[in-house]
Amino acid sequence: MSVLVYTENWNGKFKKLSFELASYASRLAEMLNMDPIAVSIGQVDRDELEKLAGYGIKKMIAIENDALKQFDTQTYTKVIADIASRESAKLLVLANNNAGKSLAPRLSVRLKAAVASGVGQLPEKLSPFVIKKRVFSGNALAGLELRTETKIITLAQNSFDLIEKPADMVIEKAEADLAGIAPKTSIKDVQIQTGKLLLSDAEIVVSGGRGMKSPDNWGPIEELAGLLNGATACSRPVSDEGWRPHEEHTGQTGKIIAPNLYFAIGISGATQHLAGISASKYIVAINNDKDAPIFEAAQYGIVGDATKVLPKLVEALRKAKSA
C-alpha cells in the first residue's frame, strides 16, 4: 500500500511546493506504514527527478507522453487514477493549486475517495481518519472525517515545512494507457504579457491598497516585487479604480493566496481583504495608521507614510542584495 503524491513540474523543473508535497507525503507514509511514491507527468530530467529522493520518496513513476504535453484534466485524471490503483494507493496527495484543484475532485469521484482540500497539517487521527482544514476563509478550522478507504488530500502551499530525508529512490519510466481518451481541451494561444509570476503560485507577494494614493506611486511596489522575485497584488478598491489590473485583486471576492511572505502596503486590513491573504505565512504591513486592523494580522509592521518608507525599503534591500 502506498501514499501517492502528484509532483507537478513547471517547464521540467520542480518548485519548493513539490518538495513540500514530497515531505508531507513521506511523513504521512511513515505514520501509515506505507510507501511514499511520487508520480510525475511530462518531460523532467533525471537530475531533477532525483531531487525528490532528498525528501523521502522511495519510488518515482515518471510518465512522458506526447499526448500529455498539454494539461488536460480528464486525461491527467485517468493517468493518475490508473497509477493509484496499480500502486494500491490509499492516500493521494496533491497541491492545493490550480492543477491540484482541477484533479483532486475528479480523482475523488473516479476512485470514490473523500477529499480534504487546502490542508496545512498532518492528520489528527488515523482511524477514524480526521484531518484539520481551514474554513470560512481562515476564520476557523474544521476537523473533517474522511470516511472512505482511499483518501485525497490537497496541501496548501507554504504550510508544511520541508523535511530533508535522503532515500534510495527508484525511477520507473511508465507508459500511460490513453486508449480511447483523447484530450478534449486544446490550448489555442498563450499570451505572455506581464512576465510576472502567477499570483496564486508566488512565494512572495507585494500588495498595495488605497493608501498608495495614486497609480503613479506603484513604481516601488513593482521594484520590491522584482527584487524579491515576487508577484504584485492589490486590494479591491485599487482594482475597482482601475489603478491596477483586476487579476491582481486579492480577498474574499478576488484571489485567495497563501504566499510565504505578503507585504500589505497602504491596506487597512478589512475582513474581506484578510479572507484572501490570511493564510500567508508572514505578513508585513506598512500603514500610517497605527490602529489599522492589518497590524493585528501582521508579524512585522512599519507605521509610516508608505510613499516615504517604501523607497527607503527598496534601497535597503538593493544594498542587502548586492552585499
Next chain:
Amino acid sequence: MNILVCISQVPDTTTKVKFTDNNTRLDTTGIQWVINPWDELSLTRALELKDDASSGVAKVSVALVGPVSTEPTIRKALAIGADDAYRVDTEALDAYQVAAQLAEVVKAGSFDIILCGIESSDYNGSNVGGMLAEFLNYPSVSGISNLDVKDGQVQVSREIDGGKEMIALPTPFVGIVQKGIAKEPRIAAMRGIMMARKKPIQIVESAPVEPLSQTLAFEPPQPRPACNFIDPDNPEQLITLLQNEAKVI
C-alpha cells in the same frame, strides 16, 4: 445553447462566524445568506452572453442543492436575471453528495455549459465543480477568468505564470470560475424582483447518495503573535528580520 450556473449560498462576507452545539455546527442566527461571490460572477457572465445575440446563448438556469430555506437565495438569482431554477431538495452534506445531485439535474436537462465557482467562501472546498465534471464525464477547466461564446464556439482562458492561456473546448463542459470572469456582479433591479416571483423553481427529489466526509467540529485558528513594530527610519532591520528570523527572503 443553454447555460446552467450552480450556485451555493454562503454567509454574507461581513459575518462574524460563530459555532453552536459544542462547536459542531455553524450558528446561523442572524446570518445573512448571499450567493457565493464567484457564482454571482458566473451568473453575471452567463447573462452577459445571453444578452449578446451573436453568442447563441438562449437560456440561463441556476441550480442549488439545499432545503426550502435556500429559496430566497434562488429568488435572488432569478431577480438578477436567470430564466429558471432547480432546487434539489436535500441538505448539502459534502461536496461529493452535492455534485452527485447536480449531476442528476444536468442529465435530466439540456445544458451545454455548466458553471461552478472555484470555491464556496464558507467551506472553501474547491471540489464540487470538478466532481460534477467527473460524474458527467465532461471536460472541465479550472480557474477560468474568461468565457467567450461565438456562434456556439467556446473559448475560455485562465491565468498562468506571466500571462494567460486561451483554451478551446467542446460543449458540454464544466467551467470552474475564478475572479475576472465578470467585472462587477449584476444586481437585481425592481423589475427583475417583480418578474422573479413568477419564474419557475423546479423542485427536484434528491438521489440517494451518501457523503464521503463529515465535518466533526470547528475551532478558532491559532492566534498570530503580536506585531513586531520596526522603526520607519530603519528599514534595514526589517530586511534582517525577514532574512534571519522569518527566513523568507
